[in-house]
Amino acid sequence: MPSKKEKPTFIEEARRKQIVDAALQTIAGQGYSQTSFAEIAKSLGITKGLIAYHFKGKQDLIASVLRTIIDNQAAYLRSKLVTYESATDKLRIYIIASLEYIETNRAHFVALVDLWGSFTSPEEKRAFNKTFYGPCISQLQEIIQLGQQTGEFGPFDPKILTHILQGALDGVMLQWVFDPNVYRLTDCTDELVETFLHQVLRKS
Amino acid sequence: MPSKKEKPTFIEEARRKQIVDAALQTIAGQGYSQTSFAEIAKSLGITKGLIAYHFKGKQDLIASVLRTIIDNQAAYLRSKLVTYESATDKLRIYIIASLEYIETNRAHFVALVDLWGSFTSPEEKRAFNKTFYGPCISQLQEIIQLGQQTGEFGPFDPKILTHILQGALDGVMLQWVFDPNVYRLTDCTDELVETFLHQVLRKS
Amino acid sequence: MPSKKEKPTFIEEARRKQIVDAALQTIAGQGYSQTSFAEIAKSLGITKGLIAYHFKGKQDLIASVLRTIIDNQAAYLRSKLVTYESATDKLRIYIIASLEYIETNRAHFVALVDLWGSFTSPEEKRAFNKTFYGPCISQLQEIIQLGQQTGEFGPFDPKILTHILQGALDGVMLQWVFDPNVYRLTDCTDELVETFLHQVLRKS
Amino acid sequence: MPSKKEKPTFIEEARRKQIVDAALQTIAGQGYSQTSFAEIAKSLGITKGLIAYHFKGKQDLIASVLRTIIDNQAAYLRSKLVTYESATDKLRIYIIASLEYIETNRAHFVALVDLWGSFTSPEEKRAFNKTFYGPCISQLQEIIQLGQQTGEFGPFDPKILTHILQGALDGVMLQWVFDPNVYRLTDCTDELVETFLHQVLRKS
DNA sequence: AATGAATGAGCATTCATTCAT
DNA sequence: CATGAATGAATGCTCATTCAT
Numbered sequence: 077m078p079s080k081k082e083k084p085t086f087i088e089e090a091r092r093k094q095i096v097d098a099a100l101q102t103i104a105g106q107g108y109s110q111t112s113f114a115e116i117a118k119s120l121g122i123t124k125g126l127i128a129y130h131f132k133g134k135q136d137l138i139a140s141v142l143r144t145i146i147d148n149q150a151a152y153l154r155s156k157l158v159t160y161e162s163a164t165d166k167l168r169i170y171i172i173a174s175l176e177y178i179e180t181n182r183a184h185f186v187a188l189v190d191l192w193g194s195f196t197s198p199e200e201k202r203a204f205n206k207t208f209y210g211p212c213i214s215q216l217q218e219i220i221q222l223g224q225q226t227g228e229f230g231p232f233d234p235k236i237l238t239h240i241l242q243g244a245l246d247g248v249m250l251q252w253v254f255d256p257n258v259y260r261l262t263d264c265t266d267e268l269v270e271t272f273l274h275q276v277l278r279k280s
Numbered sequence: 281m282p283s284k285k286e287k288p289t290f291i292e293e294a295r296r297k298q299i300v301d302a303a304l305q306t307i308a309g310q311g312y313s314q315t316s317f318a319e320i321a322k323s324l325g326i327t328k329g330l331i332a333y334h335f336k337g338k339q340d341l342i343a344s345v346l347r348t349i350i351d352n353q354a355a356y357l358r359s360k361l362v363t364y365e366s367a368t369d370k371l372r373i374y375i376i377a378s379l380e381y382i383e384t385n386r387a388h389f390v391a392l393v394d395l396w397g398s399f400t401s402p403e404e405k406r407a408f409n410k411t412f413y414g415p416c417i418s419q420l421q422e423i424i425q426l427g428q429q430t431g432e433f434g435p436f437d438p439k440i441l442t443h444i445l446q447g448a449l450d451g452v453m454l455q456w457v458f459d460p461n462v463y464r465l466t467d468c469t470d471e472l473v474e475t476f477l478h479q480v481l482r483k484s
Numbered sequence: 485m486p487s488k489k490e491k492p493t494f495i496e497e498a499r500r501k502q503i504v505d506a507a508l509q510t511i512a513g514q515g516y517s518q519t520s521f522a523e524i525a526k527s528l529g530i531t532k533g534l535i536a537y538h539f540k541g542k543q544d545l546i547a548s549v550l551r552t553i554i555d556n557q558a559a560y561l562r563s564k565l566v567t568y569e570s571a572t573d574k575l576r577i578y579i580i581a582s583l584e585y586i587e588t589n590r591a592h593f594v595a596l597v598d599l600w601g602s603f604t605s606p607e608e609k610r611a612f613n614k615t616f617y618g619p620c621i622s623q624l625q626e627i628i629q630l631g632q633q634t635g636e637f638g639p640f641d642p643k644i645l646t647h648i649l650q651g652a653l654d655g656v657m658l659q660w661v662f663d664p665n666v667y668r669l670t671d672c673t674d675e676l677v678e679t680f681l682h683q684v685l686r687k688s
Numbered sequence: 689m690p691s692k693k694e695k696p697t698f699i700e701e702a703r704r705k706q707i708v709d710a711a712l713q714t715i716a717g718q719g720y721s722q723t724s725f726a727e728i729a730k731s732l733g734i735t736k737g738l739i740a741y742h743f744k745g746k747q748d749l750i751a752s753v754l755r756t757i758i759d760n761q762a763a764y765l766r767s768k769l770v771t772y773e774s775a776t777d778k779l780r781i782y783i784i785a786s787l788e789y790i791e792t793n794r795a796h797f798v799a800l801v802d803l804w805g806s807f808t809s810p811e812e813k814r815a816f817n818k819t820f821y822g823p824c825i826s827q828l829q830e831i832i833q834l835g836q837q838t839g840e841f842g843p844f845d846p847k848i849l850t851h852i853l854q855g856a857l858d859g860v861m862l863q864w865v866f867d868p869n870v871y872r873l874t875d876c877t878d879e880l881v882e883t884f885l886h887q888v889l890r891k892s
Numbered sequence: 893a894a895t896g897a898a899t900g901a902g903c904a905t906t907c908a909t910t911c912a913t
Numbered sequence: 914c915a916t917g918a919a920t921g922a923a924t925g926c927t928c929a930t931t932c933a934t
Contacts, residue, residue: 085896088897105402107401108397109312109397110400122899123898124924124925125901126898128925128927133925134925192393192396193311193313193397196314197311204458209455209458232471236468237471239462239463239468240451240472240475242451243448243451243452244447244448246454246455248443248451249447250447250450251446254405254408254409254413255406259439264444267436271444271475274479274482275479292914316906317908318906327915327917329909332908334914338909495917496917514808515808515813516721517721517808520902531921532921533919598804598805600802601720601802604718604721606717610867613866613867643871644871645879647860647863647871648856648859648880650863651858651861652855654859655854655855655857655858655862658858659817659821662816666851675848675849679883682886683883686886699893700893724927724928724929725930726928735896736930737895737896740929741893745929746928746929
């Protein structure tokens with residue numbers, strides 16, 4: 077393990093990223109239970125000792141993988157959302173961008189679901205949930221509350237609807253991730269936008 | 281392993297069920313990665329040799345666990361659906377019963393998600409998906425198509441809506457399974473019924 | 485690991501003893517730092533998995549080794565001491581038997597010194613010391629105090645003399661254990677008996 | 689590793705000493721088995737590569753540590769002994785100084801005992817013994833033989849008594865090193881001086 | 893002189909699986 | 914039917930050592 081507090085060197089940073097990416101691909105490709113240091117190392121043509129050199133342990137490595145997945149997705153969503161003003165537009169683009177992202181980063185989602193199995197205790201699972209869901213949920217809830225403040229959206233429980241919409245997105249992505257041939261993701265996008273926009277815009 | 285073709289004895293059947301149940305609870309409680317034969321055996325007060333005797337291997341055991349989860353849920357849904365005639369009623373009860381079932385059988389869903397990690401190759405994962413989602417999806421799709429035939433429901437792509445509704449259900453259950461304190465499942469039920477009934481009943 | 489509370493089977497007990505003995509010999513022969521499960525297993529023609537099956541871990545195994553060494557020696561000394569009545573005789577036989585025991589069980593002492601290195605923290609080392617030295621010291625101190633009560637021995641600080649005599653015994657054994665050719669152990673016995681009996685018998 | 693034959697530079701010499709000292713403290717503090725290059729390097733704020741650069745290998749380093757311990761003690765004893773003329777005085781001061789040295793350099797003795805475990809083969813252990821015990825024993829034996837030549841001491845086997853006295857010293861130090869609270873080292877000093885001076889001075 | 897990236901062998905430990913009893 | 918002894922492959926991890934920079 078390199079020195080603790082000093083800023084990491086260029087080569088160090090590059091290796092870490094390389095290993096994290098390989099880990100992510102291995103998890104997505106072979107499942108978490110088959111993702112050993114040896115397997116990751118083999119896929120990179122390095123030794124497993126090198127992975128242990130760059131990461132404090134397996135937990136550290138998968139935490140980094142998780143971080144990467146979450147941060148990437150969050151950054152993508154944020155970059156899309158900033159260009160729109162109205163809550164209606166933001167909500168539409170949130171749905172579209174969420175599915176778009178998964179379509180081009182399927183491995184991320186596969187790995188994410190698999191990683192769930194790496195947390196053994198209920199406490200760890202809850203923490204994992206918070207880390208992963210937290211940012212999405214709050215981003216979405218802000219949009220919905222914005223819509224209610226501006227009067228664009230009707231009166232409904234914002235928290236419940238947030239979770240249902242996010243749930244619908246995740247559920248749809250999940251099925252597609254399980255089997256990409258089950259439907260075209262874009263067809264779902266349209267239907268989801270229609271269903272939920274219609275629902276939030278109802279005034280009575 | 282008992283003889284291949286003979287019908288299983290009573291005790292044989294009981295043991296298998298006992299072991300499958302213990303496996304399910306262990307997976308839900310400690311996670312799949314912590315679920316060894318030894319762990320299951322300990323929770324039953326038997327030896328791991330006995331588990332190996334009754335099942336061809338670990339894959340065989342978890343396949344049985346999976347079967348149990350799926351069959352139980354399917355049976356529950358079916359028993360609820362038969363008492364209703366109209367597609368609208370059937371759809372409402374499908375949503376309600378799905379969430380009801382998970383609320384009283386949370387361990388099943390926890391185990392199900394965890395078990396996803398036990399499939400290593402993409403092919404296995406796809407097969408798992410077919411086995412698990414298949415029955416739910418076709419049951420739901422039948423209801424929706426029924427509604428369109430009777431004229432209760434409006435004109436929309438039945439397949440896509442089926443997947444979106446099922447996805448919304450799964451997504452909502454998933455979040456609740458991750459953290460039971462995130463919302464009351466019944467609150468979601470109402471909102472889901474309202475959202476989707478409104479959507480399918482639209483005529484234009 | 486076999487069942488926790490039930491009495492161990494015959495074969496279980498035999499294996500454990502066999503493994504403990506092999507561990508002791510390996511430690512004495514190659515040093516603790518070279519004593520791996522693999523090494524012990526190789527010397528027995530079994531697999532290292534079997535050692536892990538019979539012992540909870542390495543700590544458990546070396547604790548058993550330690551126990552064996554200490555108990556054996558203590559039992560030997562006790563069996564010798566009971567046949568004598570007077571403190572003078574007991575003291576003489578304590579010295580003689582201590583060296584006798586080491587002469588026929590050199591490996592025990594070699595292993596004992598080596599095992600010291602297996603305890604990393606000062607607390608562990610102190611505990612080790614208590615476990616090992618405690619029984620010897622108290623046995624010896626009882627003899628000396630007996631001698632002072634019966635009037636056989638003169639007036640001196642019994643605790644200090646106990647430690648000095650035990651120290652002399654250990655030091656002499658240590659040198660001989662390091663290099664058996666340095667002197668004949670029996671020559672030391674005579675001189676030690678003479679030196680210390682003379683010392684304790686002094687009345688003024 | 690620096691060039692073989694050239695005399696070492698000032699900085700080279702300083703580094704080696706610094707590393708040897710750190711190694712000694714680490715061994716005494718955490719035990720030999722926990723003393724890795726990384727651990728020593730960390731305690732000095734340098735990299736383990738640097739240690740490998742200054743020493744041929746781990747064996748080389750611990751040999752240097754050993755040398756330091758032995759030479760320091762020998763130098764201390766010699767400096768004390770030269771100021772006395774008679775064998776009786778020399779013997780008394782040998783005992784006193786030996787215990788004095790350990791009292792102020794406890795870490796040296798702790799490390800010494802721990803280092804015993806770093807020698808794997810019986811041959812290495814014997815060599816270690818010779819290196820360590822040799823100087824002490826010959827110094828002590830010279831004193832005793834001097835006393836017999838001058839007629840101060842009585843007629844006894846000088847070799848055996850040398851070893852017994854040295855053994856007593858080591859044994860007493862060992863117990864105190866194991867647990868400094870077991871007795872005050874100075875109390876032992878007095879008793880040891882009394883016991884052994886009385887013994888060597890006996891004329892019959 | 894010194895660093896830090898990289899190696900490769902070795903470690904204790906876990907576990908599904910086999911099989912004689 | 915059931916046990917428990919035994920295996921062997923795999924896992925995460927440690928560490929002395931090497932070497933280009």
